[in-house]
Amino acid sequence: MWFRNARLFRFSKPFDISAEELEEKLQADAFKPCGPQETTRSGWVPPLGKHGEQLVHSANGYHLICLRKEEKILPGPVVKEAVEERAEAIELEQSRKVRRKEKDEIKEQVMLEMLPQAFSRNRRCYAYLAPQDGFLVVDAGSAKQADDLASTLRKSLGSLPVRPPAVEQAPAFTFTGWLNETVDHPATVVLGSECELKDPSEDGGVVRCKGLDLKAEEIRNHLDAGMQVTKLALTWDDNVSFVLDEELGIRRLKFGETLQDQLEEVDGDDAVARFDAAFTLMTLELSRMIPGLLDALGGEDRSAIVEE
Structure with missing residues (x-):
């Protein structure tokens, strides 16, 4: 378990939580796979993967968590081709031009029909809470990915007083x-x-x-x-x-x-x-x-x- 990246968040006020309390909070938002008509879903999974069942792995007061995100993959060219085919069929059948707004509606319908057969891409993002040090550390290559995890954790906990650390000079x-x-x-x-x-x-x-x-x-x-x-x-x-x-x-x-x-x-x-x-x-x-x-x-x- 070595992080490849580290995005830092500083607790802006005293914050402490036990492993048991954190486990209970995260269980309410444990990961569930996407439904037939869903394009994405996130939830907490065991950091130990197949070797564990707990959503929190703690050692020396540090609490490791893992957010899993599932995204349905619909290739853009495939969707575009299906939309064009349906638009052409309407134009031939009804002898009229299919406007942009109607094409957008056709696209939504095509995507809904394709979603149940779409491939899924799963990503896991790890982080650990270090209350005694005053930091949340996220293994994320981008600020957006780290912010997404912090936002999801805030939703699960109800409150998460964190902000990126600042230094005295640029x-x-x-x-x-x-x-x-x-x-x-x-x-x-x-x-x-x-x-x-x-x-x-x-x-x-x-x-x-x-x-x-x-x-x-x-x-x-x-x-x-x-x-x-x-x-x-x-x-x-x-x-x-x-x-x-x-x-x-x-x-x-x-x-x-x-x-x-x-x-x-x-x-x-x-x-x-x-x-x-x-x-x-x-x-x-x-x-x-x-x-x-x-x-x-x-x-x-x-x-x-x-x-x-």
Whole structure:
């Protein structure tokens, strides 16, 4: 159980919930497959998959959950062809032109007829609640996917006081300072070999660099021209590598050999034990990394957070 991405939400006021209470709340919105005429449906499923029945997997106060989303797939060209065929048939039979509004109605009818035979695409999105750390962490590659999970969780719980974390200075300013050496970065942060630079002007371009020395003259020339760093590959404390963007989205998470070696000590034949061990190792490492990373970026802006 290693997350590949991490979208962060900060609890904006003290929040705590037991595994039992969370389980009870999620059960009311457990996943059910799409009905014959439904195009999409979401619900909670066991994070352990076939190895578990509980909708919440907890370890050391961290609560892992999983949202499953089913979508019916109707290929656009197939629907369009069926609509055109029916429209042509009406035009020949009734000697009149089928207008756009009527075509839209035909399309709705065609889709309703096709839905029961449509293929389904299922996606799972994992997240864990860390009340003691004040964060909700979502394994999502996009902000929208993370927001969808947070919204569904809010609906299930009735209330979920979270917001994206904020830092005292713009991340792009900090990233740029690290590369042009006007801002120091802590020893726990090591620059990688990948970045994205943007021209801040309205029609400015984008330069993506990969496999390069980010302190090289080539990069410095772009910085001297006024470009800003909006994505940056980093390694945290020799244990976690990732790409961080200006919205504090963490992508392509990779956990280092030290953590992997610890996982190898767990019985390889016990899937549940390995899952639990990986989740524990990951959450403990991220519980160190997340606040440290926010500090490295200039410190967290906590003005909108209600303290105890």
